[in-house]
Amino acid sequence: MSKIGVFDLAVRYGKLTAIANLSFQVAEGERVFISGPNGAGKSSLLLAIAGAVRAAHGRIEMDGEILSGLGSESVARRGLSMVPEGRRIFAGLTVMENLLVGTGLRRDRSAVGEDLEIVFDAFPILRERARANAGALSGGQQQMLAIARALMTNPKVMLVDEPSLGLAPKVVDDVYDRLCHLQQLRGLTLIIVEQSSTRAARVGGRMLLMRAGRIVADGDAAMFAADNLLTDAYFGDSA
Ligand SMILES: Nc1ncnc2c1ncn2[C@@H]1O[C@H](COP(=O)(O)OP(=O)(O)OP(=O)(O)O)[C@@H](O)[C@H]1O
Ligand SMILES: [Mg+2]
Numbered sequence: 001m002s003k004i005g006v007f008d009l010a011v012r013y014g015k016l017t018a019i020a021n022l023s024f025q026v027a028e029g030e031r032v033f034i035s036g037p038n039g040a041g042k043s044s045l046l047l048a049i050a051g052a053v054r055a056a057h058g059r060i061e062m063d064g065e066i067l068s069g070l071g072s073e074s075v076a077r078r079g080l081s082m083v084p085e086g087r088r089i090f091a092g093l094t095v096m097e098n099l100l101v102g103t104g105l106r107r108d109r110s111a112v113g114e115d116l117e118i119v120f121d122a123f124p125i126l127r128e129r130a131r132a133n134a135g136a137l138s139g140g141q142q143q144m145l146a147i148a149r150a151l152m153t154n155p156k157v158m159l160v161d162e163p164s165l166g167l168a169p170k171v172v173d174d175v176y177d178r179l180c181h182l183q184q185l186r187g188l189t190l191i192i193v194e195q196s197s198t199r200a201a202r203v204g205g206r207m208l209l210m211r212a213g214r215i216v217a218d219g220d221a222a223m224f225a226a227d228n229l230l231t232d233a234y235f236g237d238s239a
Pocket of ligand 2: 042043085161
């Protein structure tokens with residue numbers, strides 16, 4: 001289990017400020033949802049934590065070690081894995097090949113087989129379709145593959161960007177059930193971008209509400225879902 005600290009973070013794309021003076025901390029094993037309207041900076045925040053975009057200012061720490069400036073591969077080696085927006089699986093590779101892609105970075109190669117069993121137990125459909133091309137999977141199955149692939153790097157912290165995007169509500173239930181099960185099993189710290197406060201409340205956890213690159217509210221997800229005014233104002237809720 002690992003904790004994350006974000007201190008006075010800024011991310012800029014040229015003149016555009018995507019993240020402005022943002023700070024928060026995530027405890028070991030905690031589940032934190034990041035919500036907010038399109039363009040609020042949710043993906044930029046995850047990308048900055050994962051080392052995929054540069055911090056213009058501030059710092060990011062994992063268990064007291066500074067991650068900012070390391071680059072995404074070094075961050076991944078330290079046990080932080082990201083499931084990107086839009087899943088980004090390799091459609092032309094098989095399910096099994098997708099699962100093994102990230103394992104080259106691992107020092108404990110011998111545990112790869114065991115971890116395969118764990119993700120196959122959590123997502124039996126991936127075991128069934130192991131030899132199929134990933135591009136032939138349904139949207140929900142591709143999301144499960146993206147999560148499973150991230151788990152195969154043996155992370156302590158996982159960042160998941162909009163796992164519900166484009167999926168039917170029942171499929172989203174299924175994805176979250178399995179993700180939460182794996183979180184418990186592996187003692188993961190989870191940061192999940194989720195537009196729907198209703199969904200976040202149902203899954204359970206803390207929620208940070210972002211707007212224009214800043215955190216404007218921080219609390220139990222259930223509290224946000226109960227407040228319909230907030231929900232209507234920020235989400236155009238779909239759950
Ligand atoms: N690579 C980029 N180059 C330039 N501007 C970018 C880039 N990525 C994001 N932006 C801009 O930064 C701001 C934050 O974008 P970001 O994708 O982080 O928001 P988001 O909250 O994830 O939005 P969405 O809900 O649409 O996924 C937006 O104004 C966006 O247009
Ligand atoms: Mg986004």
